[in-house]
Structure formats: structure tokens, C-alpha cells
Amino acid sequence: MEPTDEDLYRRTRKGDRKAFAELYERRAPSLYRYALHVSGSHTAAEEVAHEVFLRLIRPDAGFDPGRGPLEAYLYGMARNLIRVMRRHQTVEEAGDTAVEHNILGDLIRNERTAALYAALRELPRQYRDAVILCDLEERSYEDVARLMGCPVGTVRSRLHRARMLLAARLKPLSVSAGVIAR
Amino acid sequence: MNCHGWAVELVECARSGQLPGPELQNHMRYCARCAERWEDERRLSARFQVIRQAAAAWQPSAFRRRQLMLEFERAHQGGFRLWARWALSAAAVLLVAVAVTHDWRRPAAKPAAAVAIDSASDAAADDAGFVDVPYAPPLATGELVRVIRTELEPAALARMGIDVDATEGAQIPADILVGEDGFPRGVRVLAEFSELQ
Numbered sequence: 205m206e207p208t209d210e211d212l213y214r215r216t217r218k219g220d221r222k223a224f225a226e227l228y229e230r231r232a233p234s235l236y237r238y239a240l241h242v243s244g245s246h247t248a249a250e251e252v253a254h255e256v257f258l259r260l261i262r263p264d265a266g267f268d269p270g271r272g273p274l275e276a277y278l279y280g281m282a283r284n285l286i287r288v289m290r291r292h293q294t295v296e297e298a299g300d301t302a303v304e305h306n307i308l309g310d311l312i313r314n315e316r317t318a319a320l321y322a323a324l325r326e327l328p329r330q331y332r333d334a335v336i337l338c339d340l341e342e343r344s345y346e347d348v349a350r351l352m353g354c355p356v357g358t359v360r361s362r363l364h365r366a367r368m369l370l371a372a373r374l375k376p377l378s379v380s381a382g383v384i385a386r
Numbered sequence: 387m388n389c390h391g392w393a394v395e396l397v398e399c400a401r402s403g404q405l406p407g408p409e410l411q412n413h414m415r416y417c418a419r420c421a422e423r424w425e426d427e428r429r430l431s432a433r434f435q436v437i438r439q440a441a442a443a444w445q446p447s448a449f450r451r452r453q454l455m456l457e458f459e460r461a462h463q464g465g466f467r468l469w470a471r472w473a474l475s476a477a478a479v480l481l482v483a484v485a486v487t488h489d490w491r492r493p494a495a496k497p498a499a500a501v502a503i504d505s506a507s508d509a510a511a512d513d514a515g516f517v518d519v520p521y522a523p524p525l526a527t528g529e530l531v532r533v534i535r536t537e538l539e540p541a542a543l544a545r546m547g548i549d550v551d552a553t554e555g556a557q558i559p560a561d562i563l564v565g566e567d568g569f570p571r572g573v574r575v576l577a578e579f580s581e582l583q
Contacts (some may be wrong), residue, residue, distance in 0.1 A: 219462040228446070228454060237441045254450050261454075261461045317440075317516065318434055339401060339434050340441075364397050371426035374433070 209274040216260070224230065227234065228257055234341060235282050241336045243286050244321030252289070276351045283329070322374040331366035338363050357384045387413075389420050396420065400427035419555045438512055516563050516572030517548055538573070548575055 205217075207223075209231065215223035232253050240249035256278055259265060267277045271380045324332055330352070337348045338359065387501035392410055399406045406414065406424065414421040523530065544552035563572035 216458075221458060224458050225451075225455065228451065232446045233444060236444050236446070239442050240444075241437070250447075250450070253446065254454065257454055258457060261458050263461070316433060317437060320437065339431075342438070364394065367397060367427060367430055368423075371423075371430050371473055374430070375426065377533075 210269050213260075213274050224261070227260075231278055232257065235278055237341065238279060238336055239282050239286060240323060241321070241340050242283065242332065243289070244318065244325065248286065248289055252282050252285045255285055272353055273350060276353065279333075279351065283333075319374060320370075323370050326373065327366055327369060331362050331369065334359055334362040335370065339367075356367045389417060392417075392522055393423060396424050397427055400424070400431045403431065432581060449577075514563075514574065516574045517546060518560070518572055519570050520546060522569060522571050523565075525565055529566055531566070531571065534562045534564055535576075536560060538562075543573065543575060546573055548573065550575065 207226075209227060209233075212223045212227040216227060235256055236249050236253040239252035240246060243249055243252070259281060260267070260278075267274060271277075324335065327335065333352060334348065337343045337351060338345065343351075345356045345359050348359045352359060387409075392413055395410055395554050396406060399410070405411070410420075414424055536559075538560045540554045540556075540558055541552045542551045543550045543558060543560065550558060559576040561574040561576065562570045563574070
């Protein structure tokens with residue numbers, strides 16, 4: 205049976221290098237994506253994913269299994285780190301994800317991505333987390349409820365409300381992009 | 387079902403990439419608001435799909451991973467050093483505690499109950515069996531003295547002219563006569579004193 209995050213954490217605290225590596229492989233990519241979606245910056249996301257694990261190594265890492273799953277704790281740390289980075293203005297705004305060579309397409313795509321990230325950032329934290337975890341990370345409602353520490357129904361209603369707010373916020377851009385594409 | 391009820395199904399269909407069921411499709415044919423919401427939701431899901439794909443390929447770089455593992459090793463070596471430091475400190479404290487307790491439990495180390503005598507003089511001290519401490523100033527007439535019970539080294543007693551075996555290792559119970567100035571004036575070996583009595 206696959207060890208839980210909490211098992212790996214316990215072993216990590218005892219100095220088990222392999223357990224720490226496994227925990228990192230398992231959780232770093234999703235933390236990176238979470239940080240990317242919240243910050244809109246690839247560089248900041250890499251930094252955050254790294255820093256979360258650095259803090260987990262510290263003797264004063266404050267994870268308490270009685271208060272929730274380790275994954276929720278990791279997301280919480282990532283969120284706080286982004287907040288601190290933002291306060292110190294070290295998060296670049298979105299736009300470092302362009303890959304294609306079509307200049308007009310890139311412009312539209314980047315503009316759309318930047319607008320989506322900007323709209324996500326403007327959502328209340330709990331709505332934003334619901335969108336990121338349910339729609340961008342494609343986690344089940346049950347999983348997200350466990351991570352957010354709330355009932356499944358609450359997750360669903362937060363997500364629906366968040367999607368409605370996002371759609372409303374992005375609508376003007378969709379219309380203008382449609383005009384440009386034509 | 388009203389529009390609010392349909393909205394739940396509509397969002398879930400857009401999220402899963404499925405087409406709405408016939409009933410909802412029928413509803414959307416005459417409800418412009420739900421039809422518009424369906425378009426918004428579909429568009430939003432498509433955007434999510436794009437950024438999901440862009441982020442999916444990310445893996446931690448080998449450099450970052452190596453850095454982290456080095457940090458992990460350093461932290462745990464540090465942890466060991468910290469543990470060792472604590473262990474050594476604890477051992478030192480334990481040793482001191484044992485030494486102090488051992489010393490404490492020896493009757494000699496206890497400042498034996500001080501016995502105050504109301505008045506004294508050299509003569510009274512002599513009567514009580516005290517031997518003068520060499521070169522100590524004489525007690526003044528009417529000077530108050532204290533008697534302190536303790537244990538003394540046989541060699542120290544022998545130097546004062548008291549007849550004890552100086553080579554004996556064990557300390558000998560004795561009373562010390564102390565003047566008002568705090569200086570010892572006389573010594574009385576308890577065994578010898580009892581013999582004299």
C-alpha cells in the first residue's frame with residue numbers, strides 16, 4: 205500500500221531521505237501549479253514550491269496532523285508565501301508562458317491568460333481555491349472538501365459562484381478577442 | 387425546474403466537457419439567459435483547459451531537487467549535532483547533580499546545627515573541652531561565641547595539636563568555637579570530648 209503524505213512526513217522528520225524525496229516528487233508539481241495559478245508567474249511558482257519544502261525540513265515546521273492533512277498545510281504555506289512575495293513585490297505579473305510563434309495568437313493567448321490569472325487573483329480566496337483545485341487541478345469535490353476543511357456542498361457552491369464571477373469578469377475580453385480573431 | 391436548478395447541471399456539463407441533456411437543451415432553446423450562461427461556462431472551461439495543459443508538464447528541475455536534498459542532509463546533520471549537544475549538556479548537568487547530591491548527603495558537608503552559647507570566655511571554652519586554634523586572638527571577656535558542628539580532616543586536627551591519627555582518611559566529627567568576628571577560636575573533637583566526659 206502506498207504510504208500517505210503523513211507517513212512520509214513522519215519518516216522525513218526522522219531523517220529518512222527517501223521518504224522526503226518521495227514526498228517532494230508527489231507534491232511539488234501540484235504545489236508549483238497551485239502557486240502558478242495564484243501568482244500567474246512561473247518564476248514565483250518555482251520559488252514557492254521550493255521554499256515550501258525547505259520550510260518543511262526546518263525543525264520548527266508547524267504541521268500538526270490533528271488539524272488537517274499535510275497537503276492542506278502545504279497549500280496553506282504556498283498561499284502565505286505568495287502573499288509575502290506579493291507584499292514585497294517579487295511576483296512578476298503573468299505573461300511568461302508564451303510558446304507559439306504566431307505573434308497575434310501569442311498576444312491574444314497571453315492577454316487571455318493574463319486576464320484569467322488577474323480575474324482569479326481578484327476572487328475571494330476560498331472561491332479561488334475552489335476553482336484552482338476543482339477545475340485546474342481536476343480534484344474531486346470530496347478531495348477539495350477535505351483540503352479546504354468544509355462540506356462537499358460548500359465546495360460545489362463556491363465553485364459555481366466563482367465560475368460565474370470569472371465568466372462575468374472575462375466576458376468583455378472574450379468579445380474583443382472574438383472580433384480580433386475574425 | 388427553474389433556471390437556478392438548471393445552472394447546476396449546466397456548470398457540471400461544461401466542466402466535464404459533455405453536452406447538456408435533452409431537457410436542458412430544450413430549456414436553453416427558449417431561455418436566453420441559460421443559453422448565454424452555457425456559452426460562458428463552455429468558454430471558461432476551454433480557457434482552463436489551455437492553462438491546465440501549459441502547467442501540466444512542469445517537473446521540479448534536477449538542480450532544485452539536488453539543492454533541496456542537500457539542504458535536507460544539512461538539516462539532519464545539524465539535528466544530530468544539536469541532539470549530541472543536548473545529550474552532552476544533559477550528561478554534564480547529571481554529573482554535577484550526582485556530585486552535589488553525594489556531597490550533600492554526607493553529614494560533614496551539612497553546616498551542623500549551630501549551637502549558641504550565651505556567654506563564653508577562654509576559661510569557659512577550656513572547660514567545655516575546646517583546644518585553642520593556634521595563633522587565634524583570644525576571646526574577649528563576655529564575648530558571645532557560637533559552636534558549629536562539622537567534620538574535619540585528621541591532618542588539620544593534628545596540626546592544631548589534637549591527638550588524632552593524621553594518616554586516617556575518614557573525617558572526624560568536631561565542634562568549632564567561633565567568635566563574634568567569625569574566626570575560629572577552638573576545636574573540640576567529639577569522640578575525644580566524650581571520652582574526657
